[in-house]
Amino acid sequence: MEEENIHKFKKPSVTVDIVIFTIKDDDLKVLLVKRKINPFKNKLALPGGFVRIDESLEAAAKRELKEETGVQNVYLEQLFSFGEPKRDPRGRVITIAYIALVNSENIKLKAATDVSAALWFSSKKIPPLAFDHKKILDYSLKRLKWKFEYTTVAFSLLPQKFAISQIQKIYEIVFNKKFDKRNFVKKIISLNILKEEGINKNVSHRPPMLYSLKKDIGEIIEII
Amino acid sequence: MEEENIHKFKKPSVTVDIVIFTIKDDDLKVLLVKRKINPFKNKLALPGGFVRIDESLEAAAKRELKEETGVQNVYLEQLFSFGEPKRDPRGRVITIAYIALVNSENIKLKAATDVSAALWFSSKKIPPLAFDHKKILDYSLKRLKWKFEYTTVAFSLLPQKFAISQIQKIYEIVFNKKFDKRNFVKKIISLNILKEEGINKNVSHRPPMLYSLKKDIGEIIEII
DNA sequence: ACAAAAGTGTTGAGAGTACACCCATGC
DNA sequence: GCATGGGTGTACTCTCAACACTTTTGT
Numbered sequence A, B: 001m002e003e004e005n006i007h008k009f010k011k012p013s014v015t016v017d018i019v020i021f022t023i024k025d026d027d028l029k030v031l032l033v034k035r036k037i038n039p040f041k042n043k044l045a046l047p048g049g050f051v052r053i054d055e056s057l058e059a060a061a062k063r064e065l066k067e068e069t070g071v072q073n074v075y076l077e078q079l080f081s082f083g084e085p086k087r088d089p090r091g092r093v094i095t096i097a098y099i100a101l102v103n104s105e106n107i108k109l110k111a112a113t114d115v116s117a118a119l120w121f122s123s124k125k126i127p128p129l130a131f132d133h134k135k136i137l138d139y140s141l142k143r144l145k146w147k148f149e150y151t152t153v154a155f156s157l158l159p160q161k162f163a164i165s166q167i168q169k170i171y172e173i174v175f176n177k178k179f180d181k182r183n184f185v186k187k188i189i190s191l192n193i194l195k196e197e198g199i200n201k202n203v204s205h206r207p208p209m210l211y212s213l214k215k216d217i218g219e220i221i222e223i224i
Numbered sequence C: 001a002c003a004a005a006a007g008t009g010t011t012g013a014g015a016g017t018a019c020a021c022c023c024a025t026g027c
Numbered sequence D: 001g002c003a004t005g006g007g008t009g010t011a012c013t014c015t016c017a018a019c020a021c022t023t024t025t026g027t
Helices: A057-068 A133-150 A153-158 A163-174 A181-190 B055-067 B133-150 B151-159 B164-175 B180-192
Strands: A013-024 A025-035 A046-048 A075-082 A093-100 A116-120 A192-201 A210-211 B013-024 B027-035 B048-049 B075-082 B093-101 B113-120 B196-198 B209-213
Touching: A025 A057, A025 A163, A046 A057, A057 A075, A057 A093, A057 A153, A057 A181, A075 A133, A075 A153, A075 B075, A093 A133, A093 A153, A093 B048, A133 A153, A153 A163, A163 A181, A181 B133, B013 B055, B013 B075, B013 B133, B013 B151, B013 B164, B027 B055, B027 B164, B048 B055, B055 B075, B055 B093, B075 B133, B093 B133, B093 B151, B133 B151, B133 B164, B151 B164, B164 B180
Parallel strands: A013 A093, B013 B093
Antiparallel strands: A013 A025, A013 A046, A025 A116, A075 A093, A192 A210, B013 B027, B013 B048, B027 B113, B075 B093, B196 B209
């Protein structure tokens, strides 16, 4: 039987790049790596790498994420695919960008094989980046804000048990504005997505009620 | 200077697949093609094809769209990239899926070189599809509904000048429920996204006011 | 005059927003 | 007892949802 030959077309290279967000020092930060090799040697870039021929896109993203941060089982979402023919000077490289949200307490940054260092940068002061990574980062910030407004992804930046004030702080950082405490609590509680987990005693003020996120939350809820 | 060799990794093939939506016979329809060659010979599939080595992803999607429908300048949006290693029996093929919205009045379907026929199918009764195209289609329907709720993309299914009842009908078809005419009009008008274009005279009942969509609409607005 | 779709307002319920004080704990 | 964040209620506004009749045209 006749069969189409998939090898008659020249093939592009395919990479994944990951925008890894965390909250650290009351700021939304992004992980960037300094490239050790050309092109863009010594320039900053998003962590990423080539997709192996036998691994899925998500598996590639998870592998890179683990190589860079040591973490597994964090929030990971495909962002967008970027494929302008000239985006990489080495040749045709299509990249599938991902967003990851990690709790910075769990992270041990370690340099991967093709980078000399990985460091957190404030999302408000992004230095010049290699390739089209500025465009990817800009888009990821838009998507992140959108996701924060309409879903519960923000909770993946927190430990499993948390106080409501911790969530509020994250929203204030990401949206760069203050929310009224009474209204915020009212809204979050009314969504019925939290489970009480008892009272945290290790604080030098009135101890807050801790909550965890219920398991069976639907995908899209209006948070803000 | 040392330079990373992008060719040391085996390269996957990369395709684009397009979910082309239209409204026709008071129904949301999707364009499917019957495959002429293996694998999945004679099975239905989404229109698509290989990305050329020197064209962008969007250019590839536009090219395929034009090959299948003859239309250009329609709403086109990247949906998601699918890259499970075994999704194509011929080898490793990553596909970037797109959504297109076309006004069916403008369409002349024509069979492209690798398909024997392209036909509209009701989005409610999708036959078995080749590859993982069912998954792609399911996801595209989710995205479509979301986009209809929060953006003005639905207007790209209409001619440039339209009556409000035409928009309402589209929303009723896509969400499969009736909306109250008074509330619908009130909502759309209050969004301040329409421009009056005079009255349509060629109808055998009270002629409706025609509108066009204002040019400078922001991206996300709550419609429903 | 009849058929067909266009156009149009009011009311009640619920959600969002603005706003300030007392409480529990560690030191 | 003081510093620190935790916890809580009310009133107003605005948006959403429910609901039916008259108007304009072609035939």
